[in-house]
Structure formats: structure tokens, C-alpha cells
Amino acid sequence: MSEKKWRTAISTHIGHEAYVRGYNLTDLVGRISFPEAIYLVLKGELPTEKEAKMLDAIFVSVIEHSIAPPSVIAARAVASGGNSLNVGVGAGVLAFGEAHGGALEGSMKFFQENADKDPKEVAKWAVENKIRIPGYGHRYYKEYDPRTKRMMDMAKEIGFYGKYCDFALKLEDAIAELKGKRLILNVDGAIAAIASEMGFDWRLGKGFFIIGRVPGLVAHVYEELTTEKPFAKRLDEEKEVEYLGPEPRELPER
Ligand SMILES: CC(C)(COP(=O)(O)OP(=O)(O)OC[C@H]1O[C@@H](n2cnc3c(N)ncnc32)[C@H](O)[C@@H]1OP(=O)(O)O)[C@@H](O)C(=O)NCCC(=O)NCCS
Structure with missing residues (x-):
């Protein structure tokens, strides 16, 4: 070295x-798509047509999911404090965490370490030990995550x-069988798989x-800066806001 x-x-x-990755940048411009270029920087080689199509679908599936998630609230709140686009977007990225977007990492690790095991045994272990499995569960989707279904259909196709x-x-099925209620595979879990x-x-x-x-x-922060x-x-x-503190009171003599 x-x-x-x-x-x-x-x-x-x-x-x-x-x-x-060895290719002249100007040769790449106009010849490969953005997802292909992302694959190239991440993996070091150009993707096959199928790999590029799958990666493209992954990025589109997470591109936006309403104004409600913590990252958008953080991004727009920071921008509304009088900051520029990059500061607002940076704040949004910092809000990604285990419960929002960050589950992908843990979920990939979980699948890569456990996929050769019997899912029923893994489900039993997770339920008995009250393990919170990254990539499962969702605040709103309780029957199925529509994005998961679409991603799995695309993966098959x-x-x-x-x-x-x-x-x-x-x-997912094994946990439902054990718990009597469905803990859905969310989009992070589907992408992780x-x-x-x-x-x-x-x-x-x-x-x-x-x-x-x-x-x-970027779209949210731009909208905040230009329309609000x-x-x-x-x-x-x-x-x-619900105030839970003490009623106004006298400061004791000191
Ligand atoms: C996303 C998440 C915060 C949603 O939470 P929620 O729907 O409000 O669920 P709660 O935290 O109220 O939990 C409800 C029940 O499901 C269980 N549960 C929820 N997510 C679980 C998971 N990933 N693995 C195992 N059990 C889970 C809880 O332990 C709880 O069980 P109980 O009723 O026996 O006490 C939660 O499912 C989670 O932390 N998932 C893992 C992280 C993840 O994948 N995030 C990406 C979301 S797109």
C-alpha cells in the first residue's frame, strides 16, 4: 500500500x-443514466440493464412521502428560520434515523445475517426476545405497505x-402466525431485501x-423558501401544544 x-x-x-471508476467523465455524460452513474460510483462497475432498472425503481420508491415525516418537518422548520437551501436540506438529512429511512441499514444487515436460517425460527427468537426488527412495522400501514408490494412485484419482473x-x-408471515397480528414488511425492508x-x-x-x-x-425547502x-x-x-409543566408560581426567597 x-x-x-x-x-x-x-x-x-x-x-x-x-x-x-476509470471512465472519462465526459464520456459518461449523455451516455449513461443517473441511476447507472450512481451504481458506478457505489459499486465500481457499470450496471447491467436489469440492475439499472432495479436501482432506478428503488430511488423512485423513496423520493417523497408527504410533508409529515420528521426529515421534512426539520428541513422546512430550519429553512423557515431564515437559512439557505443547503442548510434546510442538511437538517432534513440529519433527521434520518432508525425509525425513518435509517432502518435500511439495519434491515440489510439483518437479512444478510439471517436469510439462510428458517424464518419460523427467526420469528420465534425475535418475538420471544422482543426484538424490534428493522424493516418491519409502519405508523400508518397496518395491512400492507403498497410500496413494498410494488417493489416486490418489480423485483420478480x-x-x-x-x-x-x-x-x-x-x-412477515411467521411473525403474523405467532403474534396473531400482521407486522408488515415496510418499504425500507423491501428495498433492503x-x-x-x-x-x-x-x-x-x-x-x-x-x-x-x-x-x-430539496423540493420541500425550495417550496418553503419561495412560498412561505x-x-x-x-x-x-x-x-x-399541550403544556404539562407547573402553573405559574412565585420564585421563592433566596
Ligand atoms: C416504524 C415504527 C416506528 C412504527 O411504529 P408503530 O406502528 O407506532 O408501532 P409501535 O411502536 O406502536 O408498536 C406496535 C407493536 O408492534 C411491535 N413492533 C413494531 N415494530 C416492530 C418491529 N420492527 N419488530 C418487532 N416488533 C415491532 C411493537 O413492539 C408493538 O408490540 P406490542 O403491541 O406487542 O407492544 C416501528 O414499527 C419500528 O420501529 N420499525 C422498525 C424501524 C423501521 O423499519 N422503520 C422504517 C419505517 S418505514
């Missing part, structure tokens, strides 16, 4: 030309429905959500 302090296999400059997808859905089929390392999990959702955050007044995201304390 070289003695140089900074090392990368992703890109380099030769003279005035930039090379990404394109040819990425293998052992991870099969395990993920069998685990499909990304595992595509050979991605679980440590890239959160990256899929970041790459896919940032356009939605600064400070518009102040709460109406009377309507929206």
Missing part, C-alpha cells in the same frame, strides 16, 4: 480530465426476487435512502 495519506478507488484527475426477498416475506439480492453491502443501506430522498427534501414567510413554521401554542 502507498504511503500517501489519502487513498481512493472512486475517481481521479489526469491532466484536466476527470475519471470516475426484473429478476431480483431471490432468497432475501423470500426470507423477508416468509418472516432487494439491495441484498443485488449484492450491496449493508453498510451502504442509509445511502440508498439519502440518495433517493434528497430530491424530495420566514418563521412560518412557528407552532400555534394554543392549538398545537
